[in-house]
Amino acid sequence: MNRRRRIYEGKAKILFEGPEPGTLVQYFKDDATAGNGAKHDVIDGKGVLNNRISEFIFSKLNGLGIPTHFIRRINMREQLIKEVEIIPLEIIVRNVAAGSLVKRLGLEPGTQLPRSIIEFCYKDDALNDPMVSEEHITAFGWATPQELDDIMSLAIRVNDFLSGLFMGVGIQLVDFKIEVGRLYEGDMMRIVLADEISPDNCRLWDIKTRNKLDKDRFREDLGGLVDAYREVAQRLGILVEAENALTTGPRLVQ
Structure with a gap:
């Protein structure tokens, strides 16, 4: 990442200059923030899950003709996007x-x-x-x-x-x-x-339990944020359950 020109860094993502004019590389960080950055932590694996879930949703939206900036996922933490x-x-x-x-x-x-x-x-x-x-x-x-x-x-x-x-x-x-x-x-x-x-x-x-599966788990100190994000990904069919998932983390479907 150090060799690429950094365009912008936000609380949860970094934008780098893309490989072609009019493109950017969007990198998902593990940072979790609330209250406009007043509360901050780094939660291992969060960026990987957000990258994959967002890719899945944006790809579906593109397929429906809903215009987005998304082009494709590059790797576990990065997406190629259009510059807007x-x-x-x-x-x-x-x-x-x-x-x-x-x-x-x-x-x-x-x-x-x-x-x-x-x-x-x-x-x-x-x-x-x-x-x-x-x-x-x-x-x-x-x-x-x-x-x-x-x-x-x-x-x-x-x-x-x-x-x-x-x-x-x-x-x-x-x-x-x-x-x-x-x-x-x-x-x-x-x-x-x-x-x-x-x-x-x-x-x-x-729907049944009203259990929160989003960033409110961090905002409200409920814990289990990555587990909740992983459950969302698994329900959407993005992640495959592995026997040792608790120790190795999610395995991404390519």
């Missing part, structure tokens, strides 16, 4: 009351929402990623009205797919966060899904 201009927003899709929504509105955790709700936050760690409205987004030029329509349409399509995917393996998609970017191809520009989709940015509950 990231729009400084976090797009949160909520199906069930949890997290900050519970605190803000006094809802009972686990309450099914009347319909899926899309919220926006301005990406700025120094400001603690404040929630913003559609009016803020267009007024400050973070996205145009047409881009905002495209973003919301993309978020709804992703939610429909993910809800069905996880329900099929006994997991409830409570909520998730995505990021999007502008992909320029010649004279054309389109909004595409970027970043990752993994238990790091989805709330996933076992």
